[in-house]
Every structure is written in C-alpha cells, then in structure tokens.
Amino acid sequence: MAEALVAAILQQLATLTAQSASRQLRLVRGVEAEIENLESNFKAIQCVLEDAEEKQLVNKSVGLWLERLKQVSYDMEDVLDEWQTFLQKLATKSDEVEVFIKKKVCPFISCFQFPHQVVRRHDIAVKIIEINGELDKIAREKERYQLATRSEMKQPRRLESTSFVDVSKLHGRDAVKHKIISMLLGDNSGEGNIGIQTISIIGMGGIGKTALAQMIYNDHKVRAHFNKVIWVCVSDFFDQNKIARAILGGLDIQDSTNLQTLQNVLDKICEKIQTTRFLLVLDDVWTDHDEDWEPLRATFQHGMPGSRILVTTRKESVATGLGSSRSQVFHLNHLSDEVCWLILNQMAFVGEDDDELRKSLEDVGREIAKKCKGLPLAAKTLGGLLREKKNRNEWQNILNSELWKLNVAKEYIFTPLLLSYYDLPSEIRPCLLYCALFPKDYTFVPNEIIKHWLAHGYLHSSHSRMEEEEIGEEYFNYLASRCFLQDFVKGQDGKIWRCKMHDMVHDFVQHLTKNEIVAMAVDGSENWSLESSSSYRRAHHLRLMIGKDYQLFHESINGTEKLRSLVTMGSCDVGKDAWQVLFKRAKYLRLLDFALLRDHRYSMKVKEIPNEIGKLIHLRYLDLSYSEDLRHLPEEVCELKNLQYLNLNNCGRIVKLPDGIGKLMNLRCLRTSGYQWLQ
Known part of the structure; x- marks a missing residue:
C-alpha cells in the first residue's frame, strides 16, 4: 500500500503546487524549499518501493521501515488534503480572494486583513516541515537495507511444476476430469482449419488446477490417444524461447543447440506437429499479452487435427487470449467439506494404524476441514501440521486459531x-x-x-x-x-x-493488513479500544461490532485519532455525547459507515448529529441509513467540502435537508428513502 500512497502524494503535490502558484496563495516563507525537498525524498523512495515490498517478507527491519513510511505518507496526505480544502474554501469566497490577489499582500502583512487564512497557512506549513524532517530520516535509512531500483516487481519464487502426481491423494475432481478428457478425446471431424482447440482450467491459487491437469496428463486413455503428451511449466516469467524449446524437447527433439533463433525453433516445431497428434499442457500461465503468445499461437495453427492444448491459469484474460471459447473454459469449484476432510485425514494420519486415535479426533478434524473452505491446498497443509499432533487439545488449538495467524498458513x-x-x-x-x-x-x-x-x-x-x-x-x-x-x-x-x-483470500488480506485494518467485536466482557494494544495504534481502518450497550461504543472510540475509516455493526443507540467525542478525536476520518450490512437489525442507531461534524473536513463518505429516530442534519454538515456520498436511506423522520446543502461542491450521490439516487 505504501507504493500507492507515495504515488498519490506526488500527484497531489504537483496539482496543489500549481493551484497555489496560479492563485498566488503561497505558504509562509521558506516552505517552498521544504516542499521541493519533500517531493525529492518521495521520488527517491518511490524508486525502491517495489524491492522493499518483496524484502519485507524475509526482513522484518524492512517491514518496520515500510510501516514508518506509511505513517508519514498518511500524515502527509492529510496535510495536503487540508491544504486542498483550504483552497476550496477560499475559492468560494470570491470577493476575498480577488482582493487578496490584487493586493498581492505578503504572508506577514496580510495577517491584519486575513488573520484566519494566514494562521491556517502557517499551521499547514509547520506540519509540512515536521513531516519532512521525519521523511528525511526515512530516506537516509533506505540505504541501510540496500534497496534496489526495479523496472518491474519480482514475484516470490514459484516451484516449477511437473507432470508427476500421486493419484491416490487426489480427491473431488473426478467429474470435471471426465468432462475435460471427453473434450480432449472428442470427435475431430469438421475441425478443418480452425486450429488446435485450447481448453482452460481457471481458479484461485491453491484450488487444485495443477493437480487436475496432472491427473488428466497421466490418464491412460489420454496417453493412448495422443502420439505425444507434453508438459511445460510456464510460471511467472514468460520466456518465448524457453517455452518453445521445452515444447520441442517434448516432441523428442532433444538436441536444439544448433537452433540459434526462436524462428529456427518454431520452424522445427511446425515441421513436427504437422504429423504428430499431441496434447500440450501449459501449466500456471500468467501472461495475457497477445504479442507474447502470437509466435507460438501461429505455429500451432499448423498442428495435426485432433491435437489439443490444456492451460491452467488464474486469469480469465489468459483463457480468452489463447483462444478458449466459453464452453472450453472450466472454473474450478471449491471442494466439499467432506472431501476436505478426506484430504486432511489422509495427510494427518499417514502411516498411522491407531483407529481409536483417528476416531477420537475425527469430530475436531471435520471442524478444522470446514475452515479450509473447499481449498485443497489448505486441507493438505493443515493435515500436514496435524500429523505431529496426537492429542485433542493440540487439534482444538488449531481449530480455535485464526488461520491467517498460523505460521504454516503464511508459508x-x-x-x-x-x-x-x-x-x-x-x-x-x-x-x-x-x-x-x-x-x-x-x-x-x-x-x-x-x-x-x-x-x-x-x-x-x-x-x-x-x-x-x-x-x-x-x-x-x-x-x-x-x-x-x-x-x-x-x-x-x-x-x-x-x-x-x-x-x-480474506485471511490473506487480513494477514497483509494486520497493523492497518482492525476488526473488533466488543461484547462487554472486557474494555477495548485502539489504545489497548501498541499494534492497534497504527490502525487507520476500524470495523467495530458492538452489542446493545451504548456505553461500549463510548469506550471503544478511544485512540481513534489516526482513523480514516470507521464502519460499525450493532444495534445500540448512539447518543449525541458519544458523537461529539468521536468527532473531536477522529478528525482525519474520510469514511463513516453506520449501516455496513445494509440491514436495520445490525445498524447503529443515530438519534442526533452534533454540530462538531463540521470539523471533519476530510470526510468523503457518510452513511446514516436506518437511523429511524434521526430528525434533522445540522447546517454544519454543509461545511464538509469534501463530502462525496451521503446516505439517508430509511431515515424516515428527516423531512428537510439543511438549507446550505448546495455548498457541498463535491457531493456526487445523495441517497434518500427507497432506492432512488439523486446525482
């Protein structure tokens, strides 16, 4: 996320600097140089962020460096947003701005005519100077980690797949296997010049695409039908020459050293496939660029009728690019809980003859299998983890653990x-x-x-x-x-x-955002707030589930000073005093959603909005739907110059919007009762 933050800041800096210059609305003296230094630091850091993103997986120090960078970036983005809002407010006061520009008053003298403007500009300038000091330290520290500039992200190394598989350990794919084999062995009459048919298997990582392809590749009917069956692991780095030579090797042409160019290799493939009915399995295909595949695709057009290509990929665009029609694309479904249990059971008790032990752990094991959510890789991994655990308490601990917190899941x-x-x-x-x-x-x-x-x-x-x-x-x-x-x-x-x-996937993104996005259920058994943990203090997004006790909400909003998102679930009534506390503390909020599940049974009840809401100058998104007792919105809502979305759906007692609603210059959507959108 740091990379996107830095890119956004650089874009904002360029835009705001141009706006300020055009209006002659400079900050206090000396800050222009600070901004130039700030921009230079961010650009230098931006060059090495891709390398840092990867290295943080194996180097905790780099991870901490990125965390510091993200915090500073968030602070800078807030300051730039404050600057932008300040300029917007000035723009609405055209008379003042016109006088200000005509006089071209210097910042210090102008304080007598426009004291509030000068104070605001001074505050923003001070914040920029403070942030730049911290950014200077971060920029210098990047040298310590020997971060390199990259033109493209290097992905974590993927092990090369092979065609070998232990069929006895594969479960739950028989039906789709038979469908694909039937298509591979289907009637070839009438193919004419349409080229070699391509069948694609699509699914998320760990769903079993490669395992299914291995089953098909090794099926005796398949091997008897085709003259040649060829397995090529394409993986994440696409190399036309390497793939072409692998295909050539699969066609029993081992010595290709004298073929110096890609064209030489393709000519040899073309010559061979004209008289050879073959099945080519391209496993783990990532690239969907037409220009990458065009030479190979054109070569395959000369293949012997009845030949087939089988592709495994995570991308719809790959299947389309390689010519699979809709009927030739197979999306792998998740396995049933029963099949996940079969896999987990097989892995956990391999070589184990103690039937009593197996029976005593089966009920817990079946519950663990449900956590796999149909993902065979998860069932195999957890089964392997349980292999060394022989008592019920150890199995119960795995069942009660968050999957994304288990080291074996991360690995x-x-x-x-x-x-x-x-x-x-x-x-x-x-x-x-x-x-x-x-x-x-x-x-x-x-x-x-x-x-x-x-x-x-x-x-x-x-x-x-x-x-x-x-x-x-x-x-x-x-x-x-x-x-x-x-x-x-x-x-x-x-x-x-x-x-x-x-x-x-949800567990995965939780793992990647564990210090930034916090989800917490507060049931009254203990006091909880973002202040209660050092890791929570770095959170910028909070999902809060609260019971019917209104006081719990009041206590939970401690430590919300850095929050940008607050979404809630619960059925308690939120009083005006709690709102006042929240608005004073969480002044950087950009999103407030009190009806996350779009269900009145789980929506926070808002009875009154205090005037302090006008202080949330960064707020873009406000959802108050299902607040049946809310009677009006204060005029201060109209001071939210950045507000883009306001949802008042099912707030039936509101009969009139604030008089100044037209001042919300950035409002895109206003949702009222029913499902009508006012643009």
Missing part, C-alpha cells in the same frame, strides 16, 4: 496468493487490501465498494469525476477476473451485481 497457503497479489498493478493492490475491512462472507456490491475506494483516493484520475468511477469499475472487474472474488450474481448485461470473497 504454504498464502504463497500462491502472494504470487497473484504481486501480479496486480500497484494501483489496484490497495483496493484489494481494503477489502479486509469487511467481514467474511460479506456481499460486495460494486457500486458501493467503489465509493469506498473513491473516498480513500484509490482511484486517481486527472479526468472527470465519472471517469474515476469507471476506473473503479475497471479495478473491480480486474480483481474478479483474477479469482480474488467469487460467487458472482450478474445482470442480463453481464455486469456483476454482487459477489463474495473466498475466506482464504
């Missing part, structure tokens, strides 16, 4: 997901990580999550507002096509209406 289960994460463009990664704020099994609605992303500045665009929302839709679809989302419900136009995130 084995999350590694495939980490590959997918680093394959994402850096600007999309914060959008994925932000999803950790929502509970498991949450139903994502594209329009709503996009507004969250927009509120936090994840959708950067120099164009119109509508284009920013289009960027959000593009990001959402990108995540969906990379198997980070699932269970899609689509409209007739093919667009996604709603979907969910697999629990394992």
